[in-house]
Amino acid sequence: AQTVTQSQPEMSVQEAETVTLSCTYDTSESDYYLFWYKQPPSRQMILVIRQEAYKQQNATENRFSVNFQKAAKSFSLKISDSQLGDAAMYFCAHGDRSGGSNYKLTFGKGTLLTVNP
Amino acid sequence: NAGVMQNPRHLVRRRGQEARLRCSPMKGHSHVYWYRQLPEEGLKFMVYLQKENIIDESGMPKERFSAEFPKEGPSILRIQQVVRGDSAAYFCASSPPVSPVGELFFGEGSRLTVL
Numbered sequence A: 001a002q003t004v005t006q007s008q009p010e011m012s013v014q015e016a017e018t019v020t021l022s023c024t025y026d027t028s029e030s031d032y033y034l035f036w037y038k039q040p041p042s043r044q045m046i047l048v049i050r051q052e053a054y055k056q057q058n059a060t061e062n063r064f065s066v067n068f069q070k071a072a073k074s075f076s077l078k079i080s081d082s083q084l085g086d087a088a089m090y091f092c093a094h095g096d097r098s099g100g101s102n103y104k105l106t107f108g109k110g111t112l113l114t115v116n117p
Numbered sequence B: 001n002a003g004v005m006q007n008p009r010h011l012v013r014r015r016g017q018e019a020r021l022r023c024s025p026m027k028g029h030s031h032v033y034w035y036r037q038l039p040e041e042g043l044k045f046m047v048y049l050q051k052e053n054i055i056d057e058s059g060m061p062k063e064r065f066s067a068e069f070p071k072e073g074p075s076i077l078r079i080q081q082v083v084r085g086d087s088a089a090y091f092c093a094s095s096p097p098v099s100p101v102g103e104l105f106f107g108e109g110s111r112l113t114v115l
Helices: none
Strands: A003-005 A010-014 A019-021 A024-026 A032-039 A046-052 A064-069 A074-079 A088-096 A111-116 B005-007 B010-013 B019-024 B031-037 B043-050 B053-056 B065-068 B075-079 B088-095 B110-114
Touching: A003 A088, A010 A019, A019 A111, A024 A074, A032 A064, A046 A064, A046 A074, A074 A088, B005 B088, B010 B019, B019 B088, B019 B110, B031 B075, B043 B065, B043 B075, B075 B088
Parallel strands: A010 A111, B010 B110
Antiparallel strands: A003 A024, A019 A074, A032 A046, A032 A088, A064 A074, A088 A111, B005 B019, B019 B075, B031 B043, B031 B088, B043 B053, B065 B075, B088 B110
């Protein structure tokens, strides 16, 4: 079974600074995806970024980028130039690509990010 | 284009009562998923439905829980004879028939409190 671990229950960052959220995972599969989801106070979860395990290049979406270390099973999220609107709960998630069950995501417990003005 | 709509947003039930949670997927989405978030936990998959079909219910508790997605109307997650341990946030997600892995569109969730 897959597991996803987020070791930082809470993090804080000053506006305009950079913050990195940690995530490690465990899986026996070789073909999978990793995700970071954001859950703002309104509570609708939004997909922030997705990484395909077979791609060595780290995914980037504007101010959000990941550091994917496949051998170490590590998948951290870096938020650059933090904005007040980035304040949210961030969930790391894993999804298998094979077996036809790619909708069955495994989530970590989340990291609550506070952005200080 | 409205997002995934869930209602009620908050539901309070006493032990032994029934809870019904509704989910209307995004327009054009025919796949619905239910996830549960227990306090201090990440979301956990419960069930995957398409219109009139349960595709995968491997995450559903064996008793008291059921889900449906009828031809017309929203998907419904039904919990009979609720217990305190059912208190959680229940999230519905939807996706179109063909979508990238993991690209699920979530609703705002329904928070169930069992007294």
